[in-house]
Amino acid sequence: MTTPYYSDDRAALYRGDALQVLAALPSGSVDAVVSDPPYSSGGMVRGDRMQGTHAKYVQSDSSARDNIAAFSGDNRDQRAYAYWSALWMGEALRTTKPGGIILAFTDWRQLPSTADAIQAGGWIWRGIVPWVKPNARPQSGRFTAQAEYVAWGSNGPLPVDYSAAVLPGFYQASPPREREHITQKPVDVMRSLVKICPEDGTVLDPFMGSGTTGVAAMLERRRFIGVEMVDDHAATAERRIREAQGQAVPRGDQDVLDLGATA
Ligand SMILES: C[S@@+](CC[C@H](N)C(=O)[O-])C[C@H]1O[C@@H](n2cnc3c(N)ncnc32)[C@H](O)[C@@H]1O
Structure with a gap:
């Protein structure tokens, strides 16, 4: 049985491959899969997609620090991406309650594959919610690539619940x-x-990166299960999620001030 590297009464965090961790989670145990998988995107041709994540996603004017760890799983070609997405989305369906939801971030290149994979994974395809970035760089002679997308689906029919958000x-x-x-x-x-x-x-994010979905779940009084493959990011996610719960967590060589010791 897969063991979380961190758990408390509201969060369980796993380090490893999403497909393996998902396979070990009980059926019908989560309410929503809120995911931001690697896009395997960042270019028009296969050669572009094979570059590292910094070259693909960090713009020269970006504030992203050079020392942020790269991330993995981002070099699949289009067909491999669609098949792999259908695999993890199918496993995610099994872990989700009837009437539960899947959300998956994507960009314009992978939107068709993501929409197909949601359906191939057994979910009912529900639509797309654009995330518009106001500071995107315009280019003359073409439309500004200014949005990413949240594709969504449901595990069977959606119950009518007038008290829902x-x-x-x-x-x-x-x-x-x-x-x-x-x-x-x-x-x-x-x-x-x-x-x-x-x-x-319970919200599940199989690709939690620095744990933003988990931070949001804590702040909005939801429970959270997260998975991340890269150790650096898994550590960042744990710290951010615990901080969002109000825990005092040491950062690097900074100790947490122990008020009890000075009293
Ligand atoms: C797009 S990022 C998520 C970023 C996150 N939403 C945030 O705000 O920090 C996707 C993450 O999935 C991780 N990843 C890629 N393939 C994975 C796999 N097979 N299993 C688990 N994690 C994986 C990557 O290392 C990366 O950190």
């Missing part, structure tokens, strides 16, 4: 300036997205 049809927000992950998502966007899960329900 009313959610927007699009988001407008800049990527965070102080990032700890190259593709870190804005906490405010994630805080709204996790409301698709009922309060005290």
Whole structure:
């Protein structure tokens, strides 16, 4: 049985491959899969996609620090990406309660594959919620590539629940300036997205990176299960999620002030 590297009464965090961890989770145990998988994108041709994640996703004017760890799983070609997405989305369906939800971030290149994979994984395809970035760089002679997308689906019919949150049809927000992950998502966007899960329900993010989905789940009083393959990011996610719970967590060589010791 896979063991979490961190757990408390609201969060369980796993280090490893999402497919293996998902396979070990009990059936029907989560309410919503709120995911930001590697896009395997960042270029028009295969050669572009094979570059490292810094070259693909860090713009020269970006505030992302050079020393942020790269991340893995981002070099699949289009067909491999669609097959792999269908595999993990199928396993995610098994772990999700009937009427539960899947959300998956994607970009314009991978939107068709992501939409196909949601359906191949057995989910009912529900639509797309654009995330519009106001500070995108315009280029003459072409439309500004200014949006990423949240594709969504449900595990069977959606129950009609008039007490459930009313959610927007699009988001407008800049990527965070102080990032700890190259593709870190804005906490405010994630805080709204996790409301698709009922309060005290469980949100699963199989590709948590620096843990923004988990931070949002803690701030919005949801439970959280997260998976991450890269050790650096798994450590960042644990620290951010514990901080979001109000725990005092040491950062690097800084000790937590022990007020008891000086009293
Ligand atoms: C797009 S990033 C997520 C960023 C995150 N939303 C944030 O705000 O920090 C995707 C993450 O998935 C991880 N990853 C890639 N393949 C994986 C796999 N097979 N299993 C688990 N994690 C994986 C990468 O290392 C990366 O950190």
